[in-house]
Amino acid sequence: MELVQNNKCFDGEQRIYSFSSETLNGESRFGIFLPPQALDGQKCPAVFFLAGLTCTEETFAIKAHAQKMASQLGLILVTPDTSPRGENVAKGDHWDIGQGAGFYINATESPWSAHYQMENCIASELYDLIIRNFAVHADKTGIMGHSMGGHGALTLAMKYPEKFSSVSAFAPICAPSQCPWGIKAFTNYLGNVQEVWAQHDAVELIQSKGTLFSEILVDQGLKDQFYAQLNPALFKAACEKAGQKLTLREHEGYDHGYYFIQSFIDEHLQFHAVQLGA
Template sequence: MILEIVAENKCFGGRQLQFTHESSALNCTMRCSIFVPPQADTSKVPVLYWLSGLTCTDENFVQKAGAQRIAAELGVAIVAPDTSPRGEGVADDPEGAYDFGLGAGFYLNATQPPWNQHYRMYDYISAELPDLIASSFAVDAERAGIFGHSMGGHGALTIGLKNPQRFKSISAFAPIVAPTQCPWGEKALSGYLGDDRERWNAYDACELLQSVQQKPAALLVDQGDADNFLVEQLKPELLQQACDAAGVPLTLRLQPGYDHSYFFIASFIEDHLRFHADQL
């Protein structure tokens, strides 16, 4: 696979890049961003994969989270992919809803037509993209972590839990922890996977914590208590219960006064980068 650099900016001694490539998993052209820290000039560096939330692209995290300064200090690369397949012929929600279709891939492999033609974000994030990054940049694929926000927090938890050999550390901001039990998740899972709820469990972090063979050494989750999606969609208490039952150490921090925005993410991104750097 070959990638094409479409933008490059020097940033804190490193490089902030945006590139495109042809994805066989998604059957379309994908755009992605990566911050390469200055340490990569002389040796391979650990790499983190950031998964963004509903309506986002690869650019939201890059421009709003303020992660590059600490990533440069720690010597960690950060990859920020898009949130869904894109392009001509890629199906979108017929009603143009923000929580399904384009910008809302939910990091799963769709089985229902027409979504199954392109919406295979699980394969893309868990295999195709890391292989491309490892072959194109000075990153150490053995020292990789994954984190994300909201829908992307759901993606980070589920993909990280199912791929412990690929991703050695996991954290999340305001994640959808139990998509089988909230409106966002029920809409997405039924649309992409059909009505068999047993299939849904493969993409529910709370369910996976009970079934995965290799448990994570630690999880870090930050959640704002002024998040207007907290009660109906996010339900962090379910993750706490699932981790307690599975014996997984969870640091769940309910942050007073913070909402669902990137102001919240920027406020605590340093803690997450240091959490991952310590484990990697």
């Protein structure tokens, strides 16, 4: 693990690290915000943020304006990249597939399977790396995300509730098996077996797993230009059927971008702080 960049921010530090990833079969990067409490050696809760299509490990750190509240709450923020990168890594034919569009799943199909193992990277390799090297409360870790990353946050939280004790999302792709973005990604990465797709679909997972969290928080803009891809109503219905408490907040006039995230990020961090007992 190598420190690439380090900037003081709200009495904490915003850092970028590179590391050699066995799961991704190459070099990868992640961002981490360490609040002053962590710099002083105090163990802090951590929240992973999974970004959306075309984003990198820097996008959330630069655009979300989350560090001030994280500093006040004593939360560590971890921001992985959205896919494997490099000359030897397969590239897609459009911005919604390939590099920058890993979908936080483990690809089984060629040529993607050689590098696109994002689920294992986030939930195992990077998770363990963070716990080992930073002042993190191992039993106080949450996950949140945006769009494709919202899909990742919801599904990884449901698959690994022993690791992620809280979950929230901004404009998540709730039912990737039923929207063009998800169908394209799943067909490329996983093939055409619908039963396999269901293992990476938040609507399908909540129906099979039932209640896992005391509450899930989702914010959705009603002026979202990608609303037809997201299907929040399907996720709401699935949660109601499964008995999982969901707070779905819909906001007039807000679109899909980071101005939307900036507007409500403090409330998400406060939500995680309460859920994690910060």
